[in-house]
Amino acid sequence: MSIRDIFKKNKPNRKTMTSKGQHDVPEGIVTKCPECNHVMLTKDLQKNQKVCPNCQYHHKLTSQERIEDFLDEGTFESFDDHLQTVNPLNFPGYVEKVKSDMKKTGLNEAVLTGTGMLEGNKVVVAVMDSFFRMGSMGSVVGEKITRAIEKATELGVPFIIFTASGGARMQEGVISLMQMAKTSVALERHGAKGNLFISIMTHPTTGGVSASFASLGDINLAEPQALIGFAGRRVIEQTVREKLPNDFQTAEFLLAHGQLDAVVPRSDMRKTVGTLVKLHVKEAV
Amino acid sequence: MVKTLPFEEPLVQLKTKITELKEYTSDAEVDLTKEITQLEERFTNLEKDIYHNLKPWDRVQIARHPERPTTLDYVKVLFDDFIELHGDRNFGDDEAIVGGVASFEETPITIIGHQRGKDTKENIRRNFGMPHPEGYRKALRLMKQAEKFKRPIICFIDTKGAYPGKAAEERGQSEAIARNLLEMAGLKVPIISVVIGEGGSGGALALGVANHVHMLENSTYSVISPEGAASILWKDATLAQKAAEAMRITAPNLKEEEIIEEIVPEVLGGAHKDIDTQASYLKEVLSKSLSELKTLDEEQLIDQRYNKFRKIGVFSEE
Ligand SMILES: [Zn+2]
Numbered sequence: 001m002s003i004r005d006i007f008k009k010n011k012p013n014r015k016t017m018t019s020k021g022q023h024d025v026p027e028g029i030v031t032k033c034p035e036c037n038h039v040m041l042t043k044d045l046q047k048n049q050k051v052c053p054n055c056q057y058h059h060k061l062t063s064q065e066r067i068e069d070f071l072d073e074g075t076f077e078s079f080d081d082h083l084q085t086v087n088p089l090n091f092p093g094y095v096e097k098v099k100s101d102m103k104k105t106g107l108n109e110a111v112l113t114g115t116g117m118l119e120g121n122k123v124v125v126a127v128m129d130s131f132f133r134m135g136s137m138g139s140v141v142g143e144k145i146t147r148a149i150e151k152a153t154e155l156g157v158p159f160i161i162f163t164a165s166g167g168a169r170m171q172e173g174v175i176s177l178m179q180m181a182k183t184s185v186a187l188e189r190h191g192a193k194g195n196l197f198i199s200i201m202t203h204p205t206t207g208g209v210s211a212s213f214a215s216l217g218d219i220n221l222a223e224p225q226a227l228i229g230f231a232g233r234r235v236i237e238q239t240v241r242e243k244l245p246n247d248f249q250t251a252e253f254l255l256a257h258g259q260l261d262a263v264v265p266r267s268d269m270r271k272t273v274g275t276l277v278k279l280h281v282k283e284a285v
Numbered sequence: 286m287v288k289t290l291p292f293e294e295p296l297v298q299l300k301t302k303i304t305e306l307k308e309y310t311s312d313a314e315v316d317l318t319k320e321i322t323q324l325e326e327r328f329t330n331l332e333k334d335i336y337h338n339l340k341p342w343d344r345v346q347i348a349r350h351p352e353r354p355t356t357l358d359y360v361k362v363l364f365d366d367f368i369e370l371h372g373d374r375n376f377g378d379d380e381a382i383v384g385g386v387a388s389f390e391e392t393p394i395t396i397i398g399h400q401r402g403k404d405t406k407e408n409i410r411r412n413f414g415m416p417h418p419e420g421y422r423k424a425l426r427l428m429k430q431a432e433k434f435k436r437p438i439i440c441f442i443d444t445k446g447a448y449p450g451k452a453a454e455e456r457g458q459s460e461a462i463a464r465n466l467l468e469m470a471g472l473k474v475p476i477i478s479v480v481i482g483e484g485g486s487g488g489a490l491a492l493g494v495a496n497h498v499h500m501l502e503n504s505t506y507s508v509i510s511p512e513g514a515a516s517i518l519w520k521d522a523t524l525a526q527k528a529a530e531a532m533r534i535t536a537p538n539l540k541e542e543e544i545i546e547e548i549v550p551e552v553l554g555g556a557h558k559d560i561d562t563q564a565s566y567l568k569e570v571l572s573k574s575l576s577e578l579k580t581l582d583e584e585q586l587i588d589q590r591y592n593k594f595r596k597i598g599v600f601s602e603e
Pocket residue numbers: 033034035036037038052053054055056057
C-alpha cells in the first residue's frame with residue numbers, strides 16, 4: 001500500500017494544516033510566518049518543506065508530511081494504527097480529547113510508526129506529532145514506539161525517530177512516566193545487537209521524551225531553532241531567578257554545549273540521514 | 286519534638302488532655318486513674334484509626350516529613366563497612382546523590398541514593414536532593430563499577446525531581462537521565478530500587494530501572510508533584526490534595542498497577558517515628574529480594590528487567 005492510500009483512508013483535511021499563525025489569515029490559501037510575519041501562499045510554503053523562504057523558520061510538520069518528505073516515495077507501511085487510548089485514571093474528558101485529536105489528525109495517537117525505504121535502505125521510523133495532544137507520551141505512544149524499536153531489532157535495520165513532544169502524558173499518571181523506561185529498555189536491546197538508532201529532535205522536544213529515547217541516539221540530530229530541554233523555561237526562571245538567554249534550549253544552544261551531533265536543516269535531512277544509514281549498513285563493511 | 290502533621294492534630298489534643306489530667310491528679314486529692322486509663326485506651330484506638338486509614342495526601346505529608354529517614358540514615362543501620370565514593374570523574378561531585386560500597390548480610394554491594402539534607406545548611410549543600418547531570422553520571426559510574434566486580438546494586442529513591450536549572454540544562458540533564466535508563470537496562474547484576482520518600486518523575490526513575498522496585502508504605506512515586514498536577518489540570522495548585530488522589534501515586538496504588546513488587550510496611554505513624562525498627566522492616570524485604578535475584582544468571586537478570594518494564598501500559602487493541 002502506498003502512503004498516499006493510507007492517508008486517503010484515514011487522514012482527511014491534513015494537507016491544509018499549518019502551524020501556529022494559521023489563525024491570523026484565511027485558512028488554507030495564505031500562511032503568515034509566526035517568526036518574521038512574512039505572508040506567503042500556503043502552497044509555496046508546502047513546496048519549500050514548510051520552511052519560511054524569508055527567515056528559514058521551520059514550521060511544524062504533521063507526521064504524515066514528515067514521512068512524505070523523508071522516506072522514498074510510496075514505501076511507507078504503518079504499524080499499530082489499531083491501538084486505542086483508554087482512561088486509566090478516569091480523568092473527565094480525557095478520552096474525548098484524544099478522540100477529537102484522532103479526528104483532527106487522522107492518527108490513532110501522537111506517533112506514527114512503520115517501515116519504509118530511505119535512499120534504498122530499509123528502516124523503521126517513528127514520527128511524533130505535536131498536533132496530537134502536544135505529542136505527549138502515554139501508554140499508546142510508548143507501546144507504538146517500543147513495538148517499532150523491537151521490529152527494527154528483529155529486522156536488524158536502523159531505527160529512526162523524529163521527536164516532537166511536550167513530555168509525559170499527565171492524564172495517565174505514573175504509567176506515562178514508565179513509558180520512558182519501557183522505550184529505553186527496548187533501545188538498549190536494539191543497540192546491544194549492534195543496530196543503529198538515530199534520533200532527530202524537532203520543535204518541541206521536552207520533559208520525559210527529551211529525558212528518554214530522544215537523547216539516546218547513536219547519533220542525535222536536531223532541526224534548526226527547535227526547542228529541546230528537560231525542564232520548562234518558566235520553571236527554570238522561577239527556580240534560578242535569573243533571565244535566561246534568548247537562545248536557551250534551542251538546538252543551536254545544545255550543539256554549542258556538546259549535547260548534539262549536528263543541527264541539520266530540513267532541506268538536508270533526508271540526504272544526511274540517508275548517508276548515515278548507508279555508512280552503517282552491516283554488509284557494506 | 287518531632288513535627289506534627291495536620292491530620293495528627295486530634296492525637297495531639299487528646300495527648301495534651303491526658304497529660305493535664307495526670308498533672309492535676311498528682312497535686313489533687315481525687316483519684317482519676319480510671320478516667321485516665323479510659324482516655325489512654327481511646328488514644329490508642331484513635332491512633333490506629335488515623336494511621337490505618339491514611340489518605341493519599343496524608344501519605345504525601347509523611348513522605349515529606351523533615352525528619353523522614355534519608356538514604357544515609359538507612360545506610361548506617363542496614364549495611365556494614367560503608368565507604369562513600371565521590372564524583373563523576375568529569376565535572377564534579379553532586380551531593381544530591383550519594384553512593385558507595387558496603388556489605389549487606391556478608392555480600393559486597395553498591396549503594397546509590399538521592400540524599401536530602403536534614404537542615405537548611407545541609408539542604409543547600411545537597412540541593413534539597415535534586416540532582417544535576419553529574420549526580421546521575423556519578424550514579425552510572427558506580428553502577429558500571431558494580432557490574433565489573435559483580436556486586437548487586439541497591440538504589441534508594443528520594444527526590445522531588447531532577448533539578449530544573451540553567452547549568453543542569455547546559456550540562457545535559459535530559460541525556461544524563463536517559464543514559465541511566467538505557468544503561469541500567471543492560472546491567473548484568475541484580476538491581477533493587479526502593480522508593481523511601483518522594484519519587485518525583487524522571488529524576489527518580491533515573492535510579493529506578495531495577496529488577497525489583499519496592500516502596501515504603503508512605504512513599505510516593507509520580508510523573509508530577511500533586512501541586513504541579515493540580516496547577517496544570519485545574520489551574521489551581523491548592524487542589525494538590527485532590528490531585529494526590531486522582532494521580533494514584535501511593536505505594537498501594539502502584540502495587541495495584543503492578544509497577545512495584547513489594548510495599549515495605551512502615552512503623553505506625555511513619556518511618557520517622559522509629560528509624561531502627563523501620564530499617565529492620567526494610568532489611569527483611571531487601572534480603573528476600575536479593576536472595577531471589579541471586580538465583581538468576583546475567584541473561585535472566587536482563588530479561589527479567591526487560592519484561593518488567595516492557596509490560597507497563599494500559600491501552601486497548603480494538
Ligand atoms: Zn519567516
